[in-house]
Amino acid sequence: MPSLxxxxxxxxxxxxxxxTIGDTPCVRVKIGVPADVRLYVKAEFFNPASSxxxxxxxxxxxxxxxxxxxxxxxxxIEATSGNTGVGLAMVCxxxxxxxxxxxxxxxxxxxRKLMRFLGAKVILTPKADKAIGCYKKAVELADAxxxxxxxxxxxxxxxxxHENTTAREILADFSGDRLDYWVTGYxxxxxxxGVAKVLRAERPETKIVxxxxxxxxxxxSDLKQKRTSDGSPDGSHPAFEPHMIQGWTPDFIPxxxxxxxxxxxxxxxxxxxxxxGIDASKLLAxxxxxxxxVSGGSTFSVALDIAKGAEPGTVIxxxxxxxxxxxxxxxxxxxVGEDMNEVELALSFSTxxxxxxx
Numbered sequence: 279m280p281s282l283x284x285x286x287x288x289x290x291x292x293x294x295x296x297x298t299i300g301d302t303p304c305v306r307v308k309i310g311v312p313a314d315v316r317l318y319v320k321a322e323f324f325n326p327a328s329s330x331x332x333x334x335x336x337x338x339x340x341x342x343x344x345x346x347x348x349x350x351x352x353x354x355i356e357a358t359s360g361n362t363g364v365g366l367a368m369v370c371x372x373x374x375x376x377x378x379x380x381x382x383x384x385x386x387x388x389x390r391k392l393m394r395f396l397g398a399k400v401i402l403t404p405k406a407d408k409a410i411g412c413y414k415k416a417v418e419l420a421d422a423x424x425x426x427x428x429x430x431x432x433x434x435x436x437x438x439x440h441e442n443t444t445a446r447e448i449l450a451d452f453s454g455d456r457l458d459y460w461v462t463g464y465x466x467x468x469x470x471x472g473v474a475k476v477l478r479a480e481r482p483e484t485k486i487v488x489x490x491x492x493x494x495x496x497x498x499s500d501l502k503q504k505r506t507s508d509g510s511p512d513g514s515h516p517a518f519e520p521h522m523i524q525g526w527t528p529d530f531i532p533x534x535x536x537x538x539x540x541x542x543x544x545x546x547x548x549x550x551x552x553x554x555g556i557d558a559s560k561l562l563a564x565x566x567x568x569x570x571x572v573s574g575g576s577t578f579s580v581a582l583d584i585a586k587g588a589e590p591g592t593v594i595x596x597x598x599x600x601x602x603x604x605x606x607x608x609x610x611x612x613x614v615g616e617d618m619n620e621v622e623l624a625l626s627f628s629t630x631x632x633x634x635x636x
Contacts (some may be wrong), residue, residue, distance in 0.1 A: 296372050299325055299332045300443045304451050304595060309565040310582055314590035317581055319562075319598045320448070323570065327368040329600035330444075334468055335365030337439035338428045339373060348426045353378060356428035357416040359409065359465070359525050360389030361600050366428060367396035375426075378419065380412040385524060387607045409528035410514050417510075430466050431532035432509045440472025448473065448595065449480060458588070461487040461581040461596035463526045463550075463573055467535025469597060474543035485545040489580045491521035492549035496531055497539060503531040522552025522609060525573045525599060548583075550576045556610050558582065559602060571605045574598035 292298055302324040311317045322330035342348035353376040356366055363379035370377035377398040381390070384405040393400050401419070403412040413431070420427035430436055448460070460477060464470045470488060477484050490497055499517035506512050511530035518529040531539070538544070552572065559575025562568040570578070574597070581596035588594070605611060618626065618634070626633060 323601035329361040331361040331365040337435040341435040353425040357413040367398040436468035437472035445476035456593040471538040488544040509533040
């Protein structure tokens with residue numbers, strides 16, 4: 279009997295892996311959601327390097343090429359917690375630019391390996407110096423070597439790509455349908471700023487929910503971020519504490535984020551505990567087959583709480599920034615063993631052959 283599942287192809291051929299960035303799907307999630315509420319996740323791990331930062335990476339490089347500030351063969355450098363670095367490593371490999379990343383030692387090891395596998399060099403900075411340490415190291419190296427500094431935290435290309443792609447995809451996917459809540463966290467603030475700007479203008483009925491770690495509530499503190507004359511951070515934010523949600527909330531408020539804070543482009547600001555994000559990520563994996571990291575789990579946890587208290591008919595969309603494979607060496611996987619557990623051993627010995635001697 280032939281399979282009922284068929285595919286028709288995309289109907290086009292691609293000249294470069296970079297042409298596959300974007301157009302990620304919105305997928306309905308039902309576990310824990312009231313039957314009369316619809317909750318969708320925008321699965322950004324469908325991007326070619328498995329995170330939403332692929333969008334940022336191609337935008338920064340293409341805008342710099344267009345403006346003539348990135349020269350052929352010039353080395354690109356950026357400070358990153360991992361996903362932007364992986365995205366830039368991919369884009370630079372495809373475009374022919376050497377790439378150097380600076381990142382703190384607190385970030386998961388697999389992110390370093392992915393960038394190096396893509397041909398990048400990775401310069402590690404002390405965990406104690408936080409994100410601001412790897413940021414300043416990138417500036418030092420760029421100035422000393424005349425390298426192109428990507429400046430994801432200040433670049434207009436950051437929010438712009440989300441205005442032009444992520445937001446447009448959301449509008450198209452929910453055209454003619456309700457969209458009552460859009461839920462996201464923030465790292466650089468680019469996703470939030472770009473999408474929120476468009477939703478405010480074209481779907482003003484949509485409530486925008488922004489989340490940050492419960493123990494690092496930089497926005498909620500209402501304390502100002504000190505900046506230098508070019509908008510870059512001048513030291514750590516006083517409300518920052520180390521947290522479990524890699525990729526979210528560096529130890530400063532980026533300039534890209536600050537504009538949207540000033541313009542009040544969010545309706546709700548919700549704190550989330552990192553352990554709740556881990557639990558939600560596991561829930562998505564084990565009950566829905568959706569594989570995302572701690573940042574995606576944290577966003578989903580906030581969206582799920584909204585869904586549980588929502589009116590019938592409510593439609594919610596939340597962002598899943600990346601894949602769970604970026605977190606194999608992080609607390610997300612600390613209780614996932616490499617060897618068989620007691621239940622698995624019992625299953626193995628329940629039939630006579632092919633036993634491991636454990």
